[in-house]
Amino acid sequence: MLFHKQAEFASGSILTQEMLELLETYPKQFLQLYFESYCEGVLCGLDYKIREGDLWLTPGILWWQKKIWTSSTAVNISAFLRKCHLEEGALGIVQWRPEQEIKQKGVTVHRLSLDIQYNLTKESPLEVGRFLWRDHRPIKVPNNWDELIESTERGYYFNICHAFQAFPGHATFVRLIFKYMKEVLRQKEGHTPLESAILVQLQNQGGVSLDTLYTYIGRNTAIDSCDNKLPLEELLQAVNEQLHRKHKISDQVVTSSEDIDETMQDGDDMQMEPQGYMLD
Template identity: 25%
Template sequence: MFTDRFPEFRKGRILKAEMLECVRDYPRNLLDIQLQDYSDGIVAGSGIRVGERHIFIGRGMVKHQGRIYVLPEELPLEYRATGVECVIKLRLLSERSDGDFTERLSEVVLDEELSCSPDEMELGRFKLKEGARIRTDYRSFADYATEYNTLCVIHAPYAGIGGPTLNPQMLRTFASELLQSAATDAADLAFGMTCLNQGIAERTIILHYLARKLGAPYKDYTNAVIHRSLCRILESVKAGGTGRMGPRSHGPQRMIVD
C-alpha cells in the first residue's frame, strides 16, 4: 500500500536501527522511483568547463546499469594537446565493502579509444592542436561538430525514457536557430518549442521529427547522424525552404548512411 512513514527523533526515545534504515532508504527509494523508466546516461549536471591545464567535470548525476551515481563536487582532470581525438570517459569500478559501507566508485579518464566498454560512459571528446585551448563557446548548432579544439558533446548519452537522448543544451541551440529563422512548418515549430520548454527532448521525438523532415520511415540513427541531419534541415530552412529532404524537396537528393 502507499505510505508516508518517517521516524520521530525525540528526546527520551530509544534510537532504533529501523528508524535509521527509514532515513537511509527514503531518498534512495524516491530517486529510484523517479528514474525507473529512464535509460542509462547523464541524468543531471555533469557539465564540462575548461581551464588552462584542466578539464572540470561539474557536479551531477548519472545512471548506469540501473544504478545512480552522484558527483557532489566539481572534479578536475588534467589534459594536454596531442592532436589525437580523446574521449572523456566515466569509468565505473567494481563494488567494494568495508563492513560499514558498500561503495560503487568511479573515475574520470582520458582515453584515445573512441568506443566505450560496458563499464564506461562518454562525457565528451576533443581533438586539441599544440598551443590551442579547448573551446566550449559554440557559435552555432553546426559548431558543435567542429573537429579541432572544440569540446564535442554530440556522442554523450543523456538519460531518457525508452533510450538515451542528446545533449539538451545542444538541442536548445538548434531550436533557437530554427525558431529565429523563417520556419513555418508546424513540425518545426512544435519540435523547436519542445526542445526549448522541456529539460530533455526524448529520442523518439527527435527521430519522428527527422522521419517527417527526411521523408523517410522512422528509424534510429547514431547521435552523429542525427546532428548532421538536423544541420541539413536548419540550412534548408534558413535558405527559405521547408527543410524537408524527401521527395517534395527540390534539388539533388542525398542519402544519409548510418
C-alpha cells in the same frame, strides 16, 4: 497495498535499526522508482564550462545501473588530459570509469573517476566527450550551434555528441546541444508544425528524444533498429540541414517563437551543480 512510513524522533526515545533503515531506503527507493523509465545518462548538471582556458565539468548527477551517482565537486578535464602525457594527434574518449568500492566510517562508497578509452566506435552512458590532442592547443567546447556542427567534422572542438542525457525511454543528446538547437529554432522565420512542437518541448523539457529528431529529418527509423541508425554526427548534420531549410509558405504555421514564449514557460537547462560517486 500502499503505505507511508515516517520515523518519529522524540526526546529520550531509542533509535532503532528500523528507523535507521527507513532513513536510507525511502529516498533511495523514491529515486529508483522515479527514474525507472529513464535511460542511463546525465540527470542534471555535468555541464561543460571554460574557466581560465581550461575545460571543466560542473557538479551534477548521473543515472547509471539504476543508481544515482553524484558529487558537488567540479572536474578539470583539461588538467586531467595534461597529466595523461598524450601523444600529439592522439584520438580518445574521456569517460567515467568505475573504481573498486571502499568503506568509510561504515559507509560503502562506489566511485567513478575519469579515464581515457581509444575505441571510438563504442557507445557508453559514461562518456563525457571525444578529443583530438594537440600539445599547444587548448581543448575547446562549442559555444553555439554552428561550432557544434563544426565539432562533428573537425577535431578542433571537444566532441560532446556521444554524451548521453538521461531521458524517458531512449538515450538522447545532452542539454547543451538542445540549448543551441533551441536558439536556432527561435531565430528561424516560419516554423512547420513539427518545428513549433519541438520548440515548445525544448522550452519546457530542455530536450527531445532521438526518435523525434529522426522524424524531423524525414526518416521513419525505429530507435531499436541498429541497422537503420545514423552515426550521431551524421544525425546532427542532417538536423542542421533541416533547420536551415527554407519552407514553402504552405508548410509554415502562423505561430512564431514570440507567440510560444507568451503561452509556454521557458524551461531552460537545469544548472544543478560531479567527481562522480555513489553512496550505497
